[in-house]
Amino acid sequence: MQGPKITFEGGEFINFASNDYLGLAGRPEILAAAKTAIDAFGFGGGASRLLGGGSVLHHNLEQRVAEFKSAEAALIFNSGFAANTGIIPCLASEGDALFSDELNHASIIDGCRLSKAKTVIYRHCDVGHLRELVEREKAKRRIVVTDTVFSMDGDIAPLKELYALCLSLTSGPHGRGSLLLYLDDAHGTGVLGSGRGALAHVSLSPKPWIVQMGTFSKALGSCGAFVAGSKEAVEWITNTARSFIFSTAAPACIAAASLKALELVEQEPELNCKLWHNRHMLADALREMDFDTGGSETPVIPLKMDSVGAALDLSAYLFDKGIYAPAIRPPTVKEPRVRIAVTAAHSDEDIASLIDALSDRMKQSARITSR
Numbered sequence: 526m527q528g529p530k531i532t533f534e535g536g537e538f539i540n541f542a543s544n545d546y547l548g549l550a551g552r553p554e555i556l557a558a559a560k561t562a563i564d565a566f567g568f569g570g571g572a573s574r575l576l577g578g579g580s581v582l583h584h585n586l587e588q589r590v591a592e593f594k595s596a597e598a599a600l601i602f603n604s605g606f607a608a609n610t611g612i613i614p615c616l617a618s619e620g621d622a623l624f625s626d627e628l629n630h631a632s633i634i635d636g637c638r639l640s641k642a643k644t645v646i647y648r649h650c651d652v653g654h655l656r657e658l659v660e661r662e663k664a665k666r667r668i669v670v671t672d673t674v675f676s677m678d679g680d681i682a683p684l685k686e687l688y689a690l691c692l693s694l695t696s697g698p699h700g701r702g703s704l705l706l707y708l709d710d711a712h713g714t715g716v717l718g719s720g721r722g723a724l725a726h727v728s729l730s731p732k733p734w735i736v737q738m739g740t741f742s743k744a745l746g747s748c749g750a751f752v753a754g755s756k757e758a759v760e761w762i763t764n765t766a767r768s769f770i771f772s773t774a775a776p777a778c779i780a781a782a783s784l785k786a787l788e789l790v791e792q793e794p795e796l797n798c799k800l801w802h803n804r805h806m807l808a809d810a811l812r813e814m815d816f817d818t819g820g821s822e823t824p825v826i827p828l829k830m831d832s833v834g835a836a837l838d839l840s841a842y843l844f845d846k847g848i849y850a851p852a853i854r855p856p857t858v859k860e861p862r863v864r865i866a867v868t869a870a871h872s873d874e875d876i877a878s879l880i881d882a883l884s885d886r887m888k889q890s891a892r893i894t895s896r
């Protein structure tokens with residue numbers, strides 16, 4: 526089971542690779558909700574949602590998500606990957622332009638490819654560069670697409686600046702049509718803004734020109750994804766997103782699990798507090814040890830290394846100490862790193878074990894270099 530511990534080849538390890546940020550994947554309340562739904566609705570989704578598939582739980586979940594995101598409407602997808610590859614081509618087509626952060630998730634990259642729109646890549650989180658590219662682009666419809674939290678670096682997109690840029694071009698005297706903002710909040714949902722996501726984190730409210738996507742598969746410990754936005758946008762997506770229309774509804778038990786997870790996020794704010802407590806405890810210690818954690822501001826913390834060898838060595842060293850933290854190498858990322866994901870399910874002792882192991886390692890390598 527997902528949790529703070531993971532078993533490999535008979536050995537138990539503290540797991541620092543899970544995106545189950547709130548430790549919900551194994552929560553008895555969620556398992557019970559899923560089991561009850563299996564008894565009531567059976568397992569298979571039956572058919573596509575538009576052809577009578579799904580259940581009342583799917584509808585309830587959509588309503589619940591809309592409330593949770595303070596949006597007019599929401600639609601659920603079977604996965605985050607299906608959401609991005611389905612929605613982006615609905616929003617942009619031939620003759621339009623998509624502006625995509627260079628470190629966006631693979632599913633966004635594929636969504637852009639499927640859209641037939643021109644895709645313009647801007648430098649990571651560089652709003653100045655983005656503005657230049659946007660102003661140069663003559664397309665009628667222009668859409669900025671970004672991860673809110675970048676999954677390999679743990680940094681947060683410059684949301685306020687992106688919002689201001691889109692707002693200035695949407696309400697200004699520009700005759701060329703507006704600028705839409707598409708946010709992938711996969712790692713922000715349940716994590717940022719007391720769980721409500723990236724916009725809440727920066728105290729911005731939803732706008733008709735913002736489309737928010739998020740997943741149930743990470744902090745919510747379930748499966749699937751959602752899009753939340755204006756009624757008009759969600760209706761359009763419902764009737765045009767191919768990964769929604771031509772895919773069988775997810776089992777009702779998954780909707781039940783996601784519903785329960787949202788309820789727990791609202792009822793137990795202490796989960797989110799524990800997550801951030803753990804994050805700060807670890808990040809403070811890493812800073813003192815002079816690790817290069819890049820621009821990480823979230824529970825995803827990369828330990829950037831000079832070489833692939835160094836990343837593999839550190840990961841193997843931690844593994845020997847009973848700690849699972851995988852090395853991530855090119856081409857997945859440009860700079861090799863050990864990627865740490867801290868969760869609310871880690872105990873103070875789990876975090877201390879990681880800090881102690883890293884500290885021992887630093888002392889060892891300091892001894893080697895000073896010899």
Ligand SMILES: *Cc1c(COP(=O)(O)O)cnc(C)c1O
Nearest residue numbers: 604605606630672676711740742
């Ligand atoms: C994980 C992830 C997805 C895909 O979500 P799944 O539900 O796992 O398919 C999409 N976008 C980002 C940024 C992700 O991290």
